[in-house]
Amino acid sequence: MRPLGAVLWFAVIATLVLFMLGPLAIVVVFSFNSGALVSLPLTGFSLDWYRTLFSSAEFWAAFQNSLAVAVPTALLATVTGTMTALALTRKSAAASVPLLTALSVPIMIPPLVVAIGLVVLYVRWLSVPLGLGAVIGGHLLLTQPLVALVVSARMASFDRVALEAARDLGASPWQAFRHVTLPQIRAALVGAALLAFAISLDEFIITIFTIGSGNTLSTFVWGKMRTSLDPSINAIATLLLVITIGSTAIALRMTRYRG
Amino acid sequence: MTGARMPSRRLRAVLLAAPAFAILAVLFAVPMLLLFVVSFWRVRNFALTPDMSLAAYARVFDTYGDVLVSTMINGGLTALICVGLGFLFAYAARFRAGRWGDALILVAIVTLFGGYLVKIYAWKAILSTDGFLNAILIASGLSAQPLDTLLYNRGAVIVALVHFLLPFAILPIYGQLRNVSDIQIEAAHDLGASGRQTLMRVIVPQCRTGLFAAFAISFLYAAGDYITPRFLGGGSGSMIGQFIAQEFSTRFNWPAGAAMSFVLMAASLLVLGLVGALFVRRRPS
Numbered sequence: 377m378r379p380l381g382a383v384l385w386f387a388v389i390a391t392l393v394l395f396m397l398g399p400l401a402i403v404v405v406f407s408f409n410s411g412a413l414v415s416l417p418l419t420g421f422s423l424d425w426y427r428t429l430f431s432s433a434e435f436w437a438a439f440q441n442s443l444a445v446a447v448p449t450a451l452l453a454t455v456t457g458t459m460t461a462l463a464l465t466r467k468s469a470a471a472s473v474p475l476l477t478a479l480s481v482p483i484m485i486p487p488l489v490v491a492i493g494l495v496v497l498y499v500r501w502l503s504v505p506l507g508l509g510a511v512i513g514g515h516l517l518l519t520q521p522l523v524a525l526v527v528s529a530r531m532a533s534f535d536r537v538a539l540e541a542a543r544d545l546g547a548s549p550w551q552a553f554r555h556v557t558l559p560q561i562r563a564a565l566v567g568a569a570l571l572a573f574a575i576s577l578d579e580f581i582i583t584i585f586t587i588g589s590g591n592t593l594s595t596f597v598w599g600k601m602r603t604s605l606d607p608s609i610n611a612i613a614t615l616l617l618v619i620t621i622g623s624t625a626i627a628l629r630m631t632r633y634r635g
Numbered sequence: 636m637t638g639a640r641m642p643s644r645r646l647r648a649v650l651l652a653a654p655a656f657a658i659l660a661v662l663f664a665v666p667m668l669l670l671f672v673v674s675f676w677r678v679r680n681f682a683l684t685p686d687m688s689l690a691a692y693a694r695v696f697d698t699y700g701d702v703l704v705s706t707m708i709n710g711g712l713t714a715l716i717c718v719g720l721g722f723l724f725a726y727a728a729r730f731r732a733g734r735w736g737d738a739l740i741l742v743a744i745v746t747l748f749g750g751y752l753v754k755i756y757a758w759k760a761i762l763s764t765d766g767f768l769n770a771i772l773i774a775s776g777l778s779a780q781p782l783d784t785l786l787y788n789r790g791a792v793i794v795a796l797v798h799f800l801l802p803f804a805i806l807p808i809y810g811q812l813r814n815v816s817d818i819q820i821e822a823a824h825d826l827g828a829s830g831r832q833t834l835m836r837v838i839v840p841q842c843r844t845g846l847f848a849a850f851a852i853s854f855l856y857a858a859g860d861y862i863t864p865r866f867l868g869g870g871s872g873s874m875i876g877q878f879i880a881q882e883f884s885t886r887f888n889w890p891a892g893a894a895m896s897f898v899l900m901a902a903s904l905l906v907l908g909l910v911g912a913l914f915v916r917r918r919p920s
Contacts, residue, residue, distance in 0.1 A: 385731045389739065392724050396746050396801060399757035402767055406760070416770035456655040463651035479655060482663050486859025488876050489896040492883050493666030496673060496893075500683070513662050520655050549647065574748050580862065585884070597752050601759075601866065613753040624748045 407610035425611040438596035450573040457523025482517040491585035506588030514582035519572035530564035567630035674893035691894035710858030717853035721804030758795040787869025804849035811845035
């Protein structure tokens with residue numbers, strides 16, 4: 377009975393892990409395959425798809441745009457999210473939970489609805505041109521609540537005695553933050569920023585609605601997906617996976633996230 | 636902590652929270668309000684005209700009633716599968732995998748953020764007629780010729796959505812399973828509870844919020860998605876989001892797109908409310 381149960385559990389877990397990682401592994405493996413089809417048998421190792429990608433001016437333009445969106449998004453979201461978290465420390469759960477929930481509403485409703493709302497605002501009421509700035513605005517909505525949640529979690533285990541001591545000894549609020557709070561929460565801030573960066577880089581729906589013209593990496597991938605099964609998608613997908621998973625993994629280490 | 640410092644501390648908190656909430660107000664609350672207003676407008680001669688019309692809502696139910704129902708079904712099925720598999724995975728990570736438990740959760744976290752489009756694309760490559768799965772089926776002799784029925788249907792959409800959402804379902808369930816103490820489980824065993832009784836009476840009741848959160852996240856996201864059905868769904872797998880995008884950006888019928896958005900959100904909340912009510916009522920006291 378016991379060994380049978382163990383075998384059964386092993387089979388269940390192995391199947392689920394295969395289901396979760398398999399599709400991603402296929403993309404990575406086929407990015408190094410010389411054939412144009414994502415199908416067996418493998419036709420041989422090749423870096424051609426990466427060469428095609430790296431020699432494409434469109435790809436580099438999309439890459440630049442992605443950075444031009446994701447870096448400011450990460451920085452701004454980290455500032456506004458952290459400020460919110462600081463404002464909510466020492467507040468009771470009854471006061472802070474509704475505020476954090478309100479801030480999180482944009483990540484709970486369909487991104488499509490957020491996107492068309494933004495288009496109506498930008499185009500019809502503000503007459504703001506669509507473009508990278510418009511995309512950053514949308515991405516801030518998605519990322520600042522996550523930063524606020526991550527930093528709030530960190531502040532919950534924050535040692536307040538040193539802060540009180542600094543204030544009692546005459547430090548201004550800014551000095552106390554700069555020299556006492558910041559060093560303690562720095563890792564969480566970097567982690568939160570990387571998380572925001574990864575989310576912005578991966579985000580597609582708000583981007584495609586608000587970018588106007590031009591591409592980010594995700595809309596670039598979408599263009600290729602729609603036209604054909606262009607195998608250089610495997611290469612760009614692998615790059616995106618490495619960047620987003622890499623930055624998420626570092627972020628999780630830094631914020632010491634455990635489930 | 637003197638009385639004189641209290642107001643300034645409160646003011647500082649308000650000022651600190653101001654930027655984030657200003658962004659929320661200007662880029663989210665105001666647009667939602669505008670969208671709501673626009674949902675009562677009309678399109679005349681390709682121009683938006685202010686109105687107090689319910690035409691857009693009538694159009695949603697006349698034209699898209701079936702799609703809306705089908706969307707709720709797809710979302711519900713996706714969410715149920717995510718909760719089921721998510722619980723299995725989280726349970727295994729917590730109670731069965733021993734020292735591999737952390738590695739399993741790492742798998743879930745790592746697959747959480749990377750590649751929304753990449754995952755959809757991967758499923759197309761796996762399920763298409765000349766794709767990966769067909770190659771395996773033929774090589775293993777399970778099928779004589781490639782199956783062209785794997786893609787462009789409801790099943791393909793649900794498989795891809797489950798794949799995308801499973802990590803989002805696993806983490807809240809695992810978060811609560813971690814708090815279930817081993818002592819309680821051993822006590823249940825010692826008092827003669829079967830494995831099944833321990834599961835249903837001790838473990839599941841303690842992760843109800845996690846299970847509901849997993850359902851809610853998966854359902855909301857699946858019901859609101861439009862890229863997965865558009866890319867993998869074909870006719871039988873189409874969902875309301877595709878038509879919102881179509882009305883809004885291809886036909887420039889903003890009132891229709893806006894009305895459909897609010898109907899979608901209202902229907903989603905209704906489903907979640909019903910599921911939540913069932914969930915609460917079944918709680919053993």
